[in-house]
Amino acid sequence: MQTRHLTFRLLQVFVQVVRCGNISLAARQLHLTQPTVSQQLKRLADTLGEPLLSHDNGKLTLTPVGEALYELCQDTLGQFDSFGQFLEDYRSGLRGQFSLALVNTAQYILPRIIGPFQAKYPNIEVRLQIGNRQQVLDYFEHQADDLYVFSHPPSSASSRAARIINNPLVIIAPKQHPLSLAKELSFEQLSAERFLLREPGSATRMLFDSWLLNQDFLLSSSLQMASNEAICVGVASGLGLAVVSRHVLAGFLNEVTILPVSGFELHSHWHYVRRTGHQLPMAAQRFVNFTQDNLQHCLDPRWLAKDLPMLTQKLLG
Amino acid sequence: MQTRHLTFRLLQVFVQVVRCGNISLAARQLHLTQPTVSQQLKRLADTLGEPLLSHDNGKLTLTPVGEALYELCQDTLGQFDSFGQFLEDYRSGLRGQFSLALVNTAQYILPRIIGPFQAKYPNIEVRLQIGNRQQVLDYFEHQADDLYVFSHPPSSASSRAARIINNPLVIIAPKQHPLSLAKELSFEQLSAERFLLREPGSATRMLFDSWLLNQDFLLSSSLQMASNEAICVGVASGLGLAVVSRHVLAGFLNEVTILPVSGFELHSHWHYVRRTGHQLPMAAQRFVNFTQDNLQHCLDPRWLAKDLPMLTQKLLG
DNA sequence: GAAATCCATTGATTATTGTCTATATATACT
């Protein structure tokens, strides 16, 4: 058998003929002429080297080989049909996968939209990458992922970004800290305190550093910790103060207090970022759309970034 | 997806490329040039409407769609390879089926060769038709079967026949019958007896009738029964005498006796018969070969027909 | 930075497939 000369068309015609039990009828249903179908059958039988049909007392019947081939064809064509369906879904974004790279802090809030998304699109696989700003930047450079979430988008001409969620930074102190009772504070009042800081390269750290520089402040004492959780626990345990994203606090609000420091206004935003060179999978586009339409129901409205209603337009349009 | 434009060749090339992870190498292994393979891939991707491969940092990698297609191709091509193997076997006669039509009497002896044949060729399905001579003649006329076993082959120009087994007819009487003690008898001595006869159209009946006619004998009394077993039981029960194939007697030899009637010599033979117009399946040819080579080990040598050693030659050659 | 690989593209050629019309041949049904 010369498998390489087999055509799906041939199999389709064969199956149709078997189903009709009648070459002429099959031809009509396939919008072909009868001789065409006859010849296709002949060619098929020739490439297999065995007859597939025989006419016994006027009726077309399958030879044993034909029988076996018919079974096989049904199976194969069925599988390819399913594959076609899979492709449809894939193309329309109902099925598929995409990867999303998050900077550390975003992991506290993005699941709130990913969860409902997964519920609506169970056939889409979201692969989540999480790292600090530098790592996600690396992913971004290598185009390793489809969509990125940054607090501070890289300034690349070949990328587009749109704000989605407000990310205010706050200064926290342990509940029992003397300053936690103050109605208003200036930053000078804190300058003697020890600060727990994220590693350089993290967006939180960068923002805070540049703010300090800008205000001409210098920290008298600091301690570096590589995780937001560690910092919160540290603050709660009285190790010092810290600047963290407001969103990180959820689980710690009964142990730490937000200090009302006047003049400390570090408002950043999380952005969806994509590379323009990289074709976004439909599944990812669905995710962007879904975010625009549903984020308001997943989040306290005060966190919604202003340009959320124009998200798809800014990012994809 | 335009399934109808898919080619097995395309799938083969794709699979090879995925296995090699390298287009040029795949091309060499397929004895093609690299551009050819590149183009095949392009065409495949075009008919599916989705890219299948991408080069990430120098390496070819499958897209999710490519991954799915690869799985599918492996499966499909594997199945067709198996089918090819099936075809091979079928063609060579190691696998397949054929039908064998037997006249009634032959069913007592043909299983002795069919059994060992099945043991050696478990993948060959033998379909057995059994009928009286007239019925098997009908099958023969309609070419319903591949091989026939007759006592008296139809005299058709479009058939070939070869003797395989001796089929002597004998006259039997109940053990307690007065004649059963005689050393030698003439047929006249039996003419007053009642004879149990098969139906007209059966070979045994035909032979006996024509012998009677030839010898100018007339039976005084007869009783017709449509089965050999019924006749044997009848004789054993004292209903009368009968003429039956020697081979039918196996289970009755302690109840009936063969009468030594001088001048009664009805030697017929079973034949394998095939129609020359009908292409014999390889499986059936295997059976003929097997018969020639093994019948001697399955049967008492006295029943072997003289021209058994030339069986295949006479029937197929 | 030169050489070596690897891949994509282009343009051209040939072989194979898909398809038709017209005709012949069976077979079954009056």
Added chain:
DNA sequence: AGTATATATAGACAATAATCAATGGATTTC
């Protein structure tokens, strides 16, 4: 015999598939 109906065959043509050689761009390797 005569008329449908179903298949097969032959001859012709267009479309598609399969292939190559030549070339250029990218990436890796030395």
